[in-house]
Amino acid sequence: xxxxxxxxxxxxxxxxxxxxxxxxxxxxxxxxxxxxxxxxxxxxxxxxxxxxxxxxxxxxxxxxxxxxxxxxxxxxxxxxxxxxxxxxxxxxxxxxxxxxxxxxxxxxxxxxxxxxxxxxxxxxxxxxxxxxxxxxxxxxxxxxxxxxxxxxxxxxxxxxxxxxxxxxxxxxxxxxxxxxxxxxxxxxxxxxxxxxxxxxxxxxxxxxxxxxxxxxxxxxxxxxxxxxxxxxxxxxxxxxxxxxxxxxxxxxxxxxxxxxxxxxxxxxxxxxxxxxxxxxxxxxxxxxxxxxxxxxxxxxxxxxxxxxxxxxxxxxxxxxxxxxxxxxxxxxxxxxxxxxxxxxxxxxxxxxxxxxxxxxxxxxxxxxxxxxxxxxxxxxxxxxxxxxxxxxxxxxxxxxxxxxxxxxxxxxxxxxxxxxxxxxxxxxxxxxxxxxxxxxxxxxxxxxxxxxxxxxxxxxxxxxxxxxxxxxxxxxxxxxxxxxxxxxxxxxxxxx
Numbered sequence: 001x002x003x004x005x006x007x008x009x010x011x012x013x014x015x016x017x018x019x020x021x022x023x024x025x026x027x028x029x030x031x032x033x034x035x036x037x038x039x040x041x042x043x044x045x046x047x048x049x050x051x052x053x054x055x056x057x058x059x060x061x062x063x064x065x066x067x068x069x070x071x072x073x074x075x076x077x078x079x080x081x082x083x084x085x086x087x088x089x090x091x092x093x094x095x096x097x098x099x100x101x102x103x104x105x106x107x108x109x110x111x112x113x114x115x116x117x118x119x120x121x122x123x124x125x126x127x128x129x130x131x132x133x134x135x136x137x138x139x140x141x142x143x144x145x146x147x148x149x150x151x152x153x154x155x156x157x158x159x160x161x162x163x164x165x166x167x168x169x170x171x172x173x174x175x176x177x178x179x180x181x182x183x184x185x186x187x188x189x190x191x192x193x194x195x196x197x198x199x200x201x202x203x204x205x206x207x208x209x210x211x212x213x214x215x216x217x218x219x220x221x222x223x224x225x226x227x228x229x230x231x232x233x234x235x236x237x238x239x240x241x242x243x244x245x246x247x248x249x250x251x252x253x254x255x256x257x258x259x260x261x262x263x264x265x266x267x268x269x270x271x272x273x274x275x276x277x278x279x280x281x282x283x284x285x286x287x288x289x290x291x292x293x294x295x296x297x298x299x300x301x302x303x304x305x306x307x308x309x310x311x312x313x314x315x316x317x318x319x320x321x322x323x324x325x326x327x328x329x330x331x332x333x334x335x336x337x338x339x340x341x342x343x344x345x346x347x348x349x350x351x352x353x354x355x356x357x358x359x360x361x362x363x364x365x366x367x368x369x370x371x372x373x374x375x376x377x378x379x380x381x382x383x384x385x386x387x388x389x390x391x392x393x394x395x396x397x398x399x400x401x402x403x404x405x406x407x408x409x410x411x412x413x414x415x416x417x418x419x420x421x422x423x424x425x426x427x428x429x430x431x432x433x434x435x436x437x438x439x440x441x442x443x444x445x446x447x448x449x450x451x452x453x454x455x456x457x458x459x460x461x462x463x464x465x466x467x468x469x470x471x472x473x474x475x476x477x478x479x480x481x482x483x484x485x486x487x488x489x490x491x492x493x494x495x496x
Contacts, residue, residue, distance in 0.1 A: 015477070016069075016072055016073060016476075018493055019059045019061065019066075019069055020059055020493050022061055022065060023059040023060045023061055024060060024061070025060055026060060027060040027062050027065070028060070028062070029062055029063045029065075029066050030063065057495070076476060080093070081094075083418055083419060084420065084438075084446055084449075084450055085420045086419070086420070086422045086436045086438055086450065087420060087421075087422060087423050087437065088233075088392045088426075088434075088435025088436055089183065089184075089259065089392065089423060089426075089435060089437065090283065090289070090437065091258075091261050091283035091391075091437060092289065092437070092439065093283075093439035093440065094286070094441040095286045095287070095346070096286060096349075096350065098353060099345075099346035099347075099349045099350055102346070102349040103342045103346050103349070107122055107123070108123060108126075108341070108342070108345050111123055113337035113339075117320075117321070117322055118320075121320050123341065124314065124320075124322075125321055126345065127145055127314055127321075127341070127344060128314055128316055128321055129348065130347065130348040130351070131143045131144075131145060131298075131314065133348070133351050134279060134298055134300060137260075137264060137268070137351075137359070138255075138257070138268055138270055138277050138279070138300045139268030139269055139270020139271045140276070140301055140302060141270075141300075141302050141303045141306060142300070142301055142303075142306045142309060142313075143300040143301070144156070144298060144299050144313065145296065145298045145314070145344055146298075146299075146310045146333070146334050146335050146338070147278065147296070147310075147334055147335065148294055148295060148296065148297060148335050148339070148340055149280070149282070149294070149295035149296065149297045150183075150185065150257075150258055150278060150280045150283075150295065150297045151188070151189055151297075152297050152334065152335070153257075153278025153279070153280075153297030153298065153299045154185060154186060154189035154225070154256065154278055155189045155192055155193050155334075156297075156299050156310060156331070156334050157254055157276040157277075157278055157299050158176065158189060158190060158193035158195065158222075158223065158254070159193055159308075159331045160276065160299075160301065160305050160308040160331055161222055161223050161252045161275075161276065162193060162194065162195070162222065163308040163331050164252070164304065164305055164308055165222055167329065170250065172219060172220050173219075173221060173222040173250070173251070174195060174196050174220055174222065175195060175196050175197075175198050175216075175218075175220045175221055176190040176193075176195040176196070176197055176198070176221075176223050176225060177197075177198045177199075177200050177213070177216055177217065177221060177223070177224045177225070177246075177251075178190065178197050178198070178199055178200070178225050179199070179200050179202065179208050179225075179226065179227075179230065180199055180200070180201055180202055180427070180428065180429045181202050181207075181208070181230040181232050181234075181427050181429060182225055182231065182256065183227045183256045183259075184427075186225045186227070186256060187199075189225075190225065195222055195223075200213050200216055200224075202230075202232075205234070205385065205387070206230070206232045206234045206385040207230070207234060207236055207237060208226070208230075208236060208238065208242060210238055210241060210242070210245070213242060213245055214245060217249045217251065218249060219250070221246065221249050221250070222251060222252065223246070223251050223253065223254050224242065224246045224251060224252075224253050225254045226239075226253065226254065226255060226256065226274075227255075227256040227258060227259055228255065228263075228269075228272070229259050229263070229389075229390040229391070229392075230259075230427075231259075231394075231426065231435065232384075232385060232389075232393075232394050232427060233262075233389035233390050233391065233392040233393045233394060233435075233437075234385060234387065234389060234390065235262075235263075235390055239272045239273065240272065240273060242273075243273025243274070244273075247273070252275040252276065252305075253273055253274045253275050253276075254274065254275065254276050254277070255269040255272075255274040255277035255278075256277075256278065257269070257277050257280060257284070258280050258283060259390070259391060259392070260279060260280075260283075261283065261284045261363065261366050261391045261439065261440075262363060262366060262367060262391035262392075263363060263390070264284060264359055264360075264362060264363045265356065265359040265360035265362075265363055266360065266363050270300075274302075275302045275304075276299060276300065276302065276305055277299065277300045277301075278297050278298065278299045278300075279297065279298050279300070280295065280296075280297060281295070281296035281297070281298065281343055281344065281346075282295040282296060282343055285350050285351060286346065286347070286350045287343040287346045288346075294339055294340040294342075294343055295343060296340045296343040296347065307327070307329040307330070308329055308331055309327065309330060309331075310330060310331055310332065310333055310334045311324070311325050311330040311332060312324055312327075312333075313330075361440075362440045363391075364440075365440035366390075366391040366438075366439055367389075367390050367391055369442060369447060370389050370391050370392055370436070370438055371388055371389055371393075372444075372447060373436060373438055373447055373450075373451060374389055374393040374436075376451045377395060377451060377454055380454065380455050380458040381395040381396065381397065381454075382395065382396040382397070382398045382399050383395060383396070384396050391437060391439070392435060392436060392437035392438075394427065394430050394433050394434065394435045394436075395434045395436065396431055396432050396434070397431075397433075398431050398432050400432070400458065400461045401431075401432050403461055403462065403465060404465055404469070405465050405468050405469060406432065407424050407425065407432040407433065407434055408424060408425075408482075409468045409471060410434070410457050410461070411424050411434070412471040413457050413460070413467070413468045413471035414453065414454075414457070415471065415472040415475050416471055416472050416473050416474045419450055419453060422434050422435055422436040422437075423435040423436075423437075438450075
């Protein structure tokens, strides 16, 4: 407690009450003007099953209470603007504020998806030009901006691959090969797309084992899903050989672009032999991650997959920009409208403001930062693969586990230093994994401060393990029961 305790006040450190717990009947936060249009009986517009029988119990609070409630919640949040966020495989880089400024231009912010094409030609031109930039960056032949995020892009690409094989009469191609070092959503996306997933092992260098790949490929192979660099932060050096193996049996090669920040402007998926690729514009191209979206997961394809792109396809003609619905082989819509248009505007702003040289520098600094951190932390943690990494690297807490401290404990302890923990226990092929991605946007001073905190935690494990095992100590919410939170989560408010 601070001095305010002397006056009978206390610093609020307890759990934040829900908005429903501070509601008072009759409190008004905002008053709407009287209706100036005739009221309509909803039963004439909606079927009986969609009409409420009881009024919704919405919170009734004053404007001041609303402001204080959500301001208090925002102070408990952690984002890139408030602190270092080294979440591996997520590319939590700083979002330049020029992106927000451009996204708020009235001509971009105040348009509606049902407007006539002639009235939104500027927005469509931006989308088309963004497509062209991404086609050049990836080395693909065409691209769709429809998918809402990464896993959605994976599924979209797999559905196009499936449609391609079916169009060729290859109904036996039911298997998708996924390395054990792939991005975690790959097997799930393959399953949802109707494929069986086959896992291929990594070799002693952390790369795809070519002999194991040769063992699992065959006439039933639809595709290989590959993250390159993989989730160990290592570049798949044998990618051309893998492409030859997959194409040799008639399969397709899919590129998970979640880690494009490591190779952008240095290597193009299309030049590596990939047939399709998804990108995460909310990662590599600085769209904000917060609030659960929207994201943007465009999918680029090589020539033979173009007929299967989701429709409508944005095209340019002598009359202007149009949405082309006449695509008989299309897999159809994968998302209504372009609700993530704002994310696309932010990505386009980023690409244009950085320019070719800037995009290349991003990759160089991202790789430099990751290798610097890895080598400084190497003496204090186990490094499963002692070789240069790309944009991220994976440490192991095996050394600390022998002393009774798990990776989870160290992640919790990082919260006491004001840092968001790295990704832990992934990838699955590394025991007690910690996956760290600094991105290119962080200064050396920030990296050094985080490294010093990690080194201190490693020493605490040796000298005073209890302080790590019982962390966090300074957060509003202390150590949670992880099992109970996972198995019996409280997801909705119930009135007492």
